[in-house]
Amino acid sequence: MNILQVSHSFYPCLDAGGVVRVVYEISKELVAKGHNVTVYTTDGCTKRLNVEKNVGVSVDGIKVYYFRNLSNKLRIKLKIATPYHLFRVIKKEIKNFDVIHIHEHRTILAVVVHHYAKKYGVPYVVQAHGSVMPIFQKSLFKKVFDKIWGQKILNDASKVIALTKTESEQYQKMGVPEDKIEIVPNGINLSEYQNLPRKGQFKKKYGIKNSEKVILYLGRLHKTKGIDLLIKTFSEISKELDNVKLVIAGPDDGFLTYLKDLSTNLMLNNNLIFTGPIYKNEKRAAYVDADVFVTPSFSGFPMTFLESCACGTPIVTTSNGNNLSWINNEVGFVVGYDVNHLNHAILDIVRNEELKFKFGKNGKDIVIKKFNWNKVSKTLENIYKTCMENMK
Secondary structure, three states, X not given: OEEXXXXXOOOOOHHHOHHHHHHHHHHHXXXXXXXXXXXXXXXXXXXXXXXXXXXXXXXXOEEEEEEOEOOHHHHHHOOOOOEOOHHHHHHHHHHHOOEEEEEOOOOHHHHHHHHHHHHHOOOEEEEOOOOOOOHHHOOHHHHHHHHHHXXXXXXXXXXXXXXXXXXXXXXXXXXXXXXXEEEOOOOOOHHHHOOOOOOOHHHHHOOOOOOOEEEEEEOOEOHHHXXXXXXXXXXXXXXXXXXXXXXXXXXXXXXXXXXXXXXXXXXXXXXXXXXXXXXXXXXXXXXXXOOEEEEOOOOOXXXXXXXXXXXXXXXXXXXXXXXXXXXXXXXXXXXXXXXXXXXXXXXXXXOOHXXXXXXXXXXXXXXXXXXXXXXXXXXXXXXXXXXXXXXX
């Protein structure tokens, strides 16, 4: 198959979040299965990517077009891409594709690709990656976008991919028929977790004693992630435990200054570490040294949950997110979105080595059996083939 992947950002822009990793991994898997994969994306990141622009370049066997944005400030501040060379390329190439996979459909790329896919009869699937949200929860921007373009993009899709049952229900609230929705979870590259860093490497780098417990948050520092709730919870935990540190790792997405001020006001600076963004082996070292991984609020299916499980680290999250039934009492806890519930769940794991070991072992087992990219890519192959057959 000739497959087009459409993504607002792409590797190596890892600061953009988990979607970049998802598109990169499934594209690599599809190439390994013998398919021709092209990615339409932009050069936008925290800074413009230092890549060749507006022409197809090879990235691990994937043909990637990094379309130059007219304004990277618009891309960063308002998340609006302006890939002006896209029109020239898509007019020439769109008819060559058998199927198109649009990731995060509220983008200019998605609008343009939808227009030409419909014009030339090329089937496409849409994957919102947790951003679909029902009408009453959407921002003004999303409501306006959906009225003009978003609803049409969903309606004209051959298939729509949900990460979870919760997201499937959200699509249905947007008017997508249930029989058009496929639930496909994220996966993980198991080869990256076969030889994990030695325990203690991360602690040593950041001056954490081996005897100290580590509570880890890893992800974008954005106000929707509930990191402020985690810091307030840690303030209560540190009153009960002396030998505990909170590590907050990830790129700033407009919330770092507030979090640092909150930490200072709660007098936590000696026990709270902001590392900035960490990647690859250092990220795995952080999971290995953590006693518990905490994400208070999320949407979709965070890659960080799978990464934590692959490193044998228990998870604590809350009901302020999509329903991931495989977590609760299997690899960690899902609790109410408040300081009291979060406090008890974290302490239960930190204080109980037997429970921590059980959750850690279950986590490693579950990613091997259920959440690997090979399995995910096979499912996507079948979805793509169905879309192509339905267009005949």
